[in-house]
Amino acid sequence: MLARQTLIDYLADYLAIDQFKDYAPNGLQVEGTGQLRKIITGVTASEALIDYAIAHQADAIIVHHGYFWRNEAPEICGMKRQRLKKLLAHDINLIAYHLPLDAHPELGNNAVLGQKLNLVDVTPQPGLLRLGRLAMPESIDSFKQRVEQLLLREPLHLPGGPEQVSSVAWCTGGAQNMIDQAILWGADVYISGEVSEQTFHSAIEGKIHYLAAGHHATETWGVATLAEHIKEKFTIDCEFVNLVNPV
CATH class of the missing domain: 3.40.1390.30 (NIF3 (NGG1p interacting factor 3)-like)
Known part of the structure; x- marks a missing residue:
């Protein structure tokens, strides 16, 4: 089992998130359980990826494209409501790294x-x-x-x-x-x-x-390589899930 804050603190330093002025917050975006047994990573925090996390009893999702982008509508309606509802109902953490996962010299x-x-x-x-x-x-x-x-x-x-x-x-x-x-x-x-x-x-x-x-x-490489890094660093079940997008 891995404490969520231990992972968040480690990735903040490893990915040097303070060096970036980004379009969305890097790090924890939606708070879930404080103890992690299983993590999945994916390119985008779509409803399909959340459904996969629920089906496989994941405690955290780490993505390249998360939520709360600059200039987006602030209302929690429609697609955004449905995604957040599922994360909160199942106590799943959503963690996102945008520019830090583009730029990292080893796993970017x-x-x-x-x-x-x-x-x-x-x-x-x-x-x-x-x-x-x-x-x-x-x-x-x-x-x-x-x-x-x-x-x-x-x-x-x-x-x-x-x-x-x-x-x-x-x-x-x-x-x-x-x-x-x-x-x-x-x-x-x-x-x-x-x-x-x-x-x-x-x-x-x-x-x-x-x-x-x-x-x-x-942009599959960052989250895929990050999953392997987390698995080795913390000896935890961490799986990259590639839900193919033709765009």
Whole structure:
């Protein structure tokens, strides 16, 4: 059994949450039981993930996308009411880490995605956007296929770069607007999760390939790796649950 506050204090330090000015609170968002036997992690605190936690008698849910986002409606109605009602009725803690799970140098979404794609990080300045180099140049079709195999979904490819690619910039989630900085860094490819209408023109005119690889798919790594870390650190049952989202 693990005291909730022990976990909260440890993760606050390990993920350096005080370093971030975020869009939602990092840490405990909904208070449940003070003693934890089972924890699940997931990308988003959806009702489906809460139902899974209830069915598997979890005491805490740790997610990347939690609640109480800046500028959202404050009323507890509809979808928000239903989610909170289930958490409170079953005494389940909801814990969320947004930017800290994007940026962490070991288990962050960006760090692990770069490792999985065998990219040597050569980012010129601090920040969420990363720049990496491949050990050997490869065709864009080959690289795109590797991204598809890794994320288990075909990315939307907006072509604009060279046939042979060697430099890749990336930022997981909804970071399509960072394509301009990727272009300035001279990247052959930019990877993020989502896409906007203007991204098509940016890719062509900036002479860069853009791979919209899925907001959910690119952000499974942080919570998945965090589950393994918690399991090893505290010898507690901690399970990553991937409820697939096509977006």
